[in-house]
Amino acid sequence: MTSEDKPVDAREWKLEPETEYRFELDPGTSLAIKLVRGYAEVFGAELAEGKYYIFGSECKAAVFTWQGCVIEVTGHASTEYLSEETPMAAYANLHIAFEQMRVRALRTLHRSPSYDDDPSANTEPPRVLILGPENSGKTTVSKILINYAVRAGQGWSPLLVNVDPSEGGWSAPGAISVAPVHSPLPTCSPANPLGSAATSAPTALSSNALLPLVYWYGHAEIKRNPLLMDRLIRNMGENVNEKYDVDIEGRMSGLVVDTPSSFASGPGANEHRQKLIKACVDAFKINVILVVGHEKLNVEMQRTYGAHLTVVKIPKSGGVVELDHGYRERVHNYQLHTYMYGQIIQAPPGISSATLGGEALTDLVLSPSSTVINFDDLSIFRIGAETMAPSSALPIGAARVVSEMQPVPIDPAQSGSGLLNAVLAILAPPNPDENERYDEEILDLTVTGFLIVTNIDIPHRKMTILAPNQGSVVGKTAIVGSFEWQDQ
Ligand SMILES: Nc1ncnc2c1ncn2[C@@H]1O[C@H](COP(=O)(O)OP(=O)(O)OP(=O)(O)O)[C@@H](O)[C@H]1O
Numbered sequence: 001m002t003s004e005d006k007p008v009d010a011r012e013w014k015l016e017p018e019t020e021y022r023f024e025l026d027p028g029t030s031l032a033i034k035l036v037r038g039y040a041e042v043f044g045a046e047l048a049e050g051k052y053y054i055f056g057s058e059c060k061a062a063v064f065t066w067q068g069c070v071i072e073v074t075g076h077a078s079t080e081y082l083s084e085e086t087p088m089a090a091y092a093n094l095h096i097a098f099e100q101m102r103v104r105a106l107r108t109l110h111r112s113p114s115y116d117d118d119p120s121a122n123t124e125p126p127r128v129l130i131l132g133p134e135n136s137g138k139t140t141v142s143k144i145l146i147n148y149a150v151r152a153g154q155g156w157s158p159l160l161v162n163v164d165p166s167e168g169g170w171s172a173p174g175a176i177s178v179a180p181v182h183s184p185l186p187t188c189s190p191a192n193p194l195g196s197a198a199t200s201a202p203t204a205l206s207s208n209a210l211l212p213l214v215y216w217y218g219h220a221e222i223k224r225n226p227l228l229m230d231r232l233i234r235n236m237g238e239n240v241n242e243k244y245d246v247d248i249e250g251r252m253s254g255l256v257v258d259t260p261s262s263f264a265s266g267p268g269a270n271e272h273r274q275k276l277i278k279a280c281v282d283a284f285k286i287n288v289i290l291v292v293g294h295e296k297l298n299v300e301m302q303r304t305y306g307a308h309l310t311v312v313k314i315p316k317s318g319g320v321v322e323l324d325h326g327y328r329e330r331v332h333n334y335q336l337h338t339y340m341y342g343q344i345i346q347a348p349p350g351i352s353s354a355t356l357g358g359e360a361l362t363d364l365v366l367s368p369s370s371t372v373i374n375f376d377d378l379s380i381f382r383i384g385a386e387t388m389a390p391s392s393a394l395p396i397g398a399a400r401v402v403s404e405m406q407p408v409p410i411d412p413a414q415s416g417s418g419l420l421n422a423v424l425a426i427l428a429p430p431n432p433d434e435n436e437r438y439d440e441e442i443l444d445l446t447v448t449g450f451l452i453v454t455n456i457d458i459p460h461r462k463m464t465i466l467a468p469n470q471g472s473v474v475g476k477t478a479i480v481g482s483f484e485w486q487d488q
Contacts, residue, residue, distance in 0.1 A: 008350055010074045019084045020064040022319045023077040030056040031075040032351045038069025043140055044147025045184035056345030057189040057334045060321040064088055075348030087315040091141065095148040098126040102156060106252045124287055125254035129280050132292030134261035137320040139193060141292060142258040147184040157182045159240060159255035161284060163233055166220035166260060166328065168335040169194050170212040172423060172450045174219060174483045178236055179212035191334035192343060213239055214447040216425035218481015222262045226272035227404050228383055230279045235444050237283020257284055264297050290314050336485040339450060340468055342366035369470045375461040377474045381407040381442060407442050410480060412456055412463055419453045423483040426451065426476050442477055452485050
């Protein structure tokens with residue numbers, strides 16, 4: 001593009017070294033950012049010079065520069081400013097420490113210790129758990145650390161584990177997931193906070209798409225069913241360890257676990273919180289806990305885990321935006337829309353050859369298919385009863401009628417089944433060996449995709465489902481949670 005093609009409302013920002021340009025977008029608006037000169041990155045992912053990056057769906061983010069740069073910004077941001085105070089130097093120091101751990105671990109694996117290696121030093125790669133209260137920037141820190149590892153040029157593919165079901169990660173809200181990251185994760189929209197995954201994206205993306213392993217929890221809030229969350233975390237850990245058993249070199253890249261804020265604080269949930277942190281520490285063999293800007297939690301973690309693993313308090317960025325309940329609900333809608341239709345963000349006026357997080361805009365459009373199926377084609381379950389009193393609210397000695405972990409079959413023919421507009425997770429097939437089956441097996445199966453029930457025709461025993469692909473669901477098992485979505 002020549003300078004004459006510059007969009008009318010384009011404005012240039014000059015960033016001094018170690019500063020960042022922060023922005024927040026309103027619903028329905030988008031922003032295009034082009035690096036004119038110098039070096040810049042968005043949460044650790046480098047921007048290429050001269051290319052437009054589009055941000056939308058109420059994205060809030062920052063362009064940071066180590067060396068200084070000039071960026072051109074087009075479109076309307078509801079808030080935009082430069083900040084000289086960032087925690088990036090602290091985050092970079094952490095990255096350097098983790099990089100040393102990876103290199104040392106790999107050298108030990110290859111039995112080629114360096115002369116300056118301390119024989120008593122830890123020879124494990126970094127397996128990092130990130131904890132912090134709401135809006136402390138946990139996901140952002142996870143992304144920065146992962147992106148720096150990927151950019152180190154050593155061929156690392158660290159695992160990013162997302163156990164925050166309210167966030168959606170690579171799939172749909174309500175899910176938790178893990179994926180090895182091979183190239184930096186872009187930021188362009190909260191609908192895809194961790195970049196695009198291959199499960200719903202078109203094949204054009206497969207070159208740099210991620211193949212996440214997904215489990216379905218089904219709710220945004222941990223307190224809905226902490227026992228289930230505990231089990232899913234442990235299942236995921238087992239899966240990761242099995243992968244590591246066969247990919248010993250891959251293990252050296254380490255992993256980062258991003259957690260929900262309810263692990264850090266929350267009224268009355270102390271016991272669950274402790275148990276779930278412990279579940280993560282055990283499942284992923286955590287050796288470093290990072291606490292983002294929370295003194296009390298840092299002290300608590302030091303006390304509980306300090307003797308066996310490293311606990312570090314890290315600063316919170318002043319740029320992290322407080323996200324309210326309404327915003328989070330809108331993001332869940334953006335995520336489900338993106339899951340079905342792909343990433344569609346209109347570039348600001350005047351931007352044509354735009355790219356979105358490195359992908360051409362047209363590559364990210366999907367067309368979901370609507371199919372009519374018989375009630376009997378799909379077995380649908382809910383985990384635990386819908387209206388469940390907490391154990392503490394039951395009379396002393398009373399047992400639950402339905403356990404929190406019991407898969408309860410749902411009959412779509414029953415009015416009030418709660419299936420209309422519900423998000424259903426389709427599960428991987430059970431063990432083909434009948435002898436290996438067990439009652440609660442569906443709690444342990446991974447997710448292969450999601451669909452929405454858009455119509456229920458009780459007289460004809462049929463329902464309409466919307467899914468991003470046309471694969472048949474006949475004979476499959478699905479789980480419903482508490483997420484609903486309507487195409488608007
Ligand atoms: N330096 C920054 N400048 C501008 N926006 C930022 C910055 N750092 C983080 N944000 C934005 O602030 C929001 C909250 O950050 P993030 O999601 O990392 O926090 P979190 O602690 O993981 O949140 P949650 O409460 O959902 O667990 C996100 O939209 C993120 O993109």
